[in-house]
Amino acid sequence: xxxxxxTSSITRRTLLKASAALAAFPAPLIAQTKPFAxxxxxxxxxxxxxxxxxxxxxxxxxxxxxxxxxxQLSAFPVYNQQANLELSSGGSAYDFVNVTFILAARxxxxxxxxxxxxxxxxxxxxxxxxxxxxFVDGAQVPYRDAKGATYGYSWxxxxxxxxxxxxxxxxxxxLKIPKTFAELQQVCAEINxxxxxxxxxxxxxxxxxxxxxxxxxxxxxxxxxxxxxMPTLNTPETIQGIEFYANLLKSAPRGVLTYTEDQxxxxxxxxxxxxxxxxxSWVTPILLSEESKVKDTSRVVxxxxxxxxxxxxxxxxxxxxxxxxxxxxxxxxxxKWALSPDISMRLVKEHGHSSVCRRSIITxxxxxxxxxxxxxxxxxxxxxxxxxxxxxxxxxxxxxxxEFPIVGDVLNKxxxxxxxxxxxxxxAMNAAQDQAIAALRxxxxxx
Amino acid sequence: xxxxxxxxxxxxxxxxISATLLILLSPFLWLLxxxxxxxxxxxxxxxxxxxxxxxxxxxxxxxxxxxxxxVNSLLSASLSTSLALLFGVPAAYALSRWTGRGKHSLSxxxxxxxxxxxxxxxxPFFLFYRWIGLLDTITGLVLVYTSFNLPLVIWMMQPFFDxxxxxxxxxxxxxxxxxxxxxxxxxxxxxxxxxxATAILCFLYAWNDFFFALILTRTNARTAPVAVVNFMNxxxxxWGKIAAGGSLVMxxxxxxxxxxxxxxxxxxxxxxxxx
Numbered sequence: 001x002x003x004x005x006x007t008s009s010i011t012r013r014t015l016l017k018a019s020a021a022l023a024a025f026p027a028p029l030i031a032q033t034k035p036f037a038x039x040x041x042x043x044x045x046x047x048x049x050x051x052x053x054x055x056x057x058x059x060x061x062x063x064x065x066x067x068x069x070x071x072q073l074s075a076f077p078v079y080n081q082q083a084n085l086e087l088s089s090g091g092s093a094y095d096f097v098n099v100t101f102i103l104a105a106r107x108x109x110x111x112x113x114x115x116x117x118x119x120x121x122x123x124x125x126x127x128x129x130x131x132x133x134x135f136v137d138g139a140q141v142p143y144r145d146a147k148g149a150t151y152g153y154s155w156x157x158x159x160x161x162x163x164x165x166x167x168x169x170x171x172x173x174x175l176k177i178p179k180t181f182a183e184l185q186q187v188c189a190e191i192n193x194x195x196x197x198x199x200x201x202x203x204x205x206x207x208x209x210x211x212x213x214x215x216x217x218x219x220x221x222x223x224x225x226x227x228x229x230m231p232t233l234n235t236p237e238t239i240q241g242i243e244f245y246a247n248l249l250k251s252a253p254r255g256v257l258t259y260t261e262d263q264x265x266x267x268x269x270x271x272x273x274x275x276x277x278x279x280x281s282w283v284t285p286i287l288l289s290e291e292s293k294v295k296d297t298s299r300v301v302x303x304x305x306x307x308x309x310x311x312x313x314x315x316x317x318x319x320x321x322x323x324x325x326x327x328x329x330x331x332x333x334x335x336k337w338a339l340s341p342d343i344s345m346r347l348v349k350e351h352g353h354s355s356v357c358r359r360s361i362i363t364x365x366x367x368x369x370x371x372x373x374x375x376x377x378x379x380x381x382x383x384x385x386x387x388x389x390x391x392x393x394x395x396x397x398x399x400x401x402x403e404f405p406i407v408g409d410v411l412n413k414x415x416x417x418x419x420x421x422x423x424x425x426x427x428a429m430n431a432a433q434d435q436a437i438a439a440l441r442x443x444x445x446x447x
Numbered sequence: 448x449x450x451x452x453x454x455x456x457x458x459x460x461x462x463x464i465s466a467t468l469l470i471l472l473s474p475f476l477w478l479l480x481x482x483x484x485x486x487x488x489x490x491x492x493x494x495x496x497x498x499x500x501x502x503x504x505x506x507x508x509x510x511x512x513x514x515x516x517x518v519n520s521l522l523s524a525s526l527s528t529s530l531a532l533l534f535g536v537p538a539a540y541a542l543s544r545w546t547g548r549g550k551h552s553l554s555x556x557x558x559x560x561x562x563x564x565x566x567x568x569x570x571p572f573f574l575f576y577r578w579i580g581l582l583d584t585i586t587g588l589v590l591v592y593t594s595f596n597l598p599l600v601i602w603m604m605q606p607f608f609d610x611x612x613x614x615x616x617x618x619x620x621x622x623x624x625x626x627x628x629x630x631x632x633x634x635x636x637x638x639x640x641x642x643x644a645t646a647i648l649c650f651l652y653a654w655n656d657f658f659f660a661l662i663l664t665r666t667n668a669r670t671a672p673v674a675v676v677n678f679m680n681x682x683x684x685x686w687g688k689i690a691a692g693g694s695l696v697m698x699x700x701x702x703x704x705x706x707x708x709x710x711x712x713x714x715x716x717x718x719x720x721x722x
Contacts, residue, residue: 044665047680072666075677081661085570091577093665253492262683266490281682291487 037066152318158279199251201273214241216306527592535600643710
C-alpha cells in the first residue's frame with residue numbers, strides 16, 4: 001500500500017513537473033515540427049496552366065508547412081517587366097520567382113539569383129529522393145552558370161514538334177511525312193490549295209520560328225554564343241535559312257506574317273493548314289483537344305532535319321530564389337514541394353498536364369499511357385527534343401544571351417522584308433548585320 | 448424659318464458624316480462585337496458577321512480579379528482627379544489674380560513635370576515607393592496621378608479665371624462678402640465648364656494610364672488596363688475577355704463624358720475664343 005501510494009505521489013509530481021516544463025516551452029517544440037510556420041512566402045510568375053493547377057494544391061503545402069503562399073500571377077510581358085525591375089534594382093519583395101527562359105542567362109550572369117546548389121548539396125535541406133539530377137538536362141541548361149552552378153529548376157518544357165492535320169490529303173497525293181527540309185518544302189507546296197488547305201501555318205515571332213532553319217543549314221544568330229556574340233546574320237548559311245523559310249511561307253495562309261500563335265493553332269485545329277511546327281503544347285492539341293476537327297487525320301512527329309543540323313528549338317521555364325530574398329530556406333521548401341515527383345505526377349495523372357521536366361515522370365508508365373495517342377508516344381518525342389541542347393553543342397544558347405532581343409528584333413524586320421519581297425535575302429541580311437552590330441554597340445556591347 | 452444653305456443636310460454631307468463616323472467608330476464597334484463572341488468565333492477566318500452573341504466573356508470577367516481591378520481604377524482615377532481639382536483650382540485662381548513679377552516663370556515651372564515622359568519618373572517613383580512602402584497601393588497611384596494632373600489643372604483653369612472681371616469680385620467684397628465666399632459663390636460657378644473639361648482630362652489621364660500602373664502595382668492595386676493585358680497568357684490570348692475588358696474600360700469615361708457633355712464643349716473651346 002505504502003509503495004503504491006508513494007508511486008502514485010511521485011507520478012503525480014512528475015506529471016505536474018512535466019506539464020509545467022511543457023507549458024514553459026510550447027513554441028520551440030511546435031516550431032521544431034514546422035520550422036517555417038508563420039512565414040508568408042511571396043512569389044511571382046507569369047500566368048500558366050501549371051500555376052493554375054498548382055494553386056489547387058497550395059493549401060496542402062500551407063497546412064503541412066505552416067506557411068502562407070502569396071503567389072502573384074501576371075501576363076507574360078507584365079511579369080517579365082516587373083520581375084526584371086524588382087531583381088535588377090536589388091529588391092527583396094519576392095522569395096521565389098519564375099526564371100523566364102529568355103531572361104535566365106542575364107539574371108544568372110548578373111548575380112540576381114541564389115545558387116541553389118547550397119540547398120541541394122545539404123542533405124538536411126534536400127532529401128535524396130528529391131534528386132536534382134532527375135530534371136531533364138536540356139531543360140536545365142539555361143539555369144546554370146559557366147561553372148555549372150544551378151540557379152533554377154525547370155517546371156515547364158517546350159519542345160518543337162511538327163503537327164500534320166491532313167494526313168488523308170497527303171496519302172491521297174502519295175506524300176509521306178517529311179523528314180528533311182527538302183521534303184518539307186515539297187509537301188507544303190503540293191498540299192497548298194488542295195481542298196482549301198494551306199500547306200503550312202506559322203506566326204509572327206520569326207525570331208523563334210526561323211533559327212531552326214538557319215541552324216539546319218549550318219548558320220546561327222551569333223558566332224558562338226554565349227561566349228562570342230558577334231551577329232552572323234549575313235553568312236551564306238543564314239541567308240539560305242531565311243530564303244528557305246520565306247519560300248515555305250508561300251504555302252501559308254494569307255496574313256501569316258502577322259498571325260498570333262492562337263491564329264496559327266486555330267488554323268491547324270480546323271484543318272485550314274496542314275503543318276504547324278512549334279512547341280509541343282501548341283501542336284499536340286490537334287490530337288488531344290476537344291476543339292480539334294482533325295483528330296482522325298492528324299499526326300505529331302519530330303520536325304524535319306536540315307541538311308547540316310537537326311536542331312529543333314526547345315525552351316524551359318524555371319523556379320528560382322532572388323539573391324535578396326528574405327526567406328530563402330522557406331522558398332526552397334516551396335520549390336522542393338512544387339517540383340517534387342509527387343506533385344509532378346499528380347499534375348500528370350489528375351490534370352493531364354504533360355509539359356513537366358522530371359525524367360522519371362516523363363518516362364513513367366502512367367505518363368506514357370496518358371500521352372500516347374493513336375499509337376504515337378508524344379512523351380518520348382517531347383523528351384528527345386528537350387534533351388538535345390544538353391547533348392554536344394548547346395544550340396539554344398543564342399536564345400538566352402542578353403543580346404538576343406536586340407538582334408532578334410533586327411532579324412524579325414529583315415525577314416519580313418524578304419518574305420514580302422521588298423528586298424532579296426542577301427541585301428536584307430547584309431543590312432540586318434550592320435544594323436545588329438550598330439544596335440549592340442549602342443547598347444554598350446563589346447564586340 | 449429657312450435654314451442657311453451652309454447648314455442644310457445634303458446627301459453629300461450626310462455621306463461625309465456617315466463615312467467619318469464609320470471610320471471613327473469602327474474600332475469601337477469591332478471591339479464591342481468581339482466581346483460578344485467566343486474565342487473560337489473570334490479566330491475564325493473570315494470573321495463571321497452574323498453570330499449568336501454570348502455574355503460568357505462579361506460573366507467570367509465579373510467572376511475574375513478584373514472586377515477588383517476595375518474598382519481600383521475607379522478609385523485611383525476619381526480620387527486623383529478630385530485631389531488635383533481641390534488643390535489645382537485654387538492655385539490657378541491665385542496665379543490668375545497674382546500680378547507680381549515672376550508669374551510667368553512660375554507658370555512655366557509648374558508645367559515642367561508634364562514635359563518629361565512618364566518613363567523618366569517611373570524608376571525614381573518605384574524606388575521611392577518601395578522604400579516608403581507605397582508600392583502596390585491605391586494611395587501610391589493616387590499620389591502619382593495627382594502630381595501629374597495638378598499642373599494640368601492649373602494650366603487649364605488659369606485662363607478661365609483670367610476671363611472673369613476682377614471688378615465683379617470687388618463689387619462682392621464691397622457688399623461685404625469674404626474672399627472665400629467670393630471664390631466659392633461667385634467665381635467658381637462661372638468656371639464650371641472649365642472645371643468639367645479639366646476633370647474629364649484628369650480622369651482620362653489617370654483612367655487610361657498603363658505605364659505607372661504596370662510598374663507601381665502588383666496584385667492589390669492592379670488597375671483595369673493592366674488587368675486587361677493579363678488576359679494575354681503565355682499559352683494564348685483570351686481575345687473575348689480582352690475585348691469585354693476593353694469595352695468595360697471605355698464605359699465609365701463614356702458615361703462621365705456624356706454626363707458633363709454640356710460643359711465639355713464650352714469648356715474645351717473657351718480658351719480658343721476667349722484666350
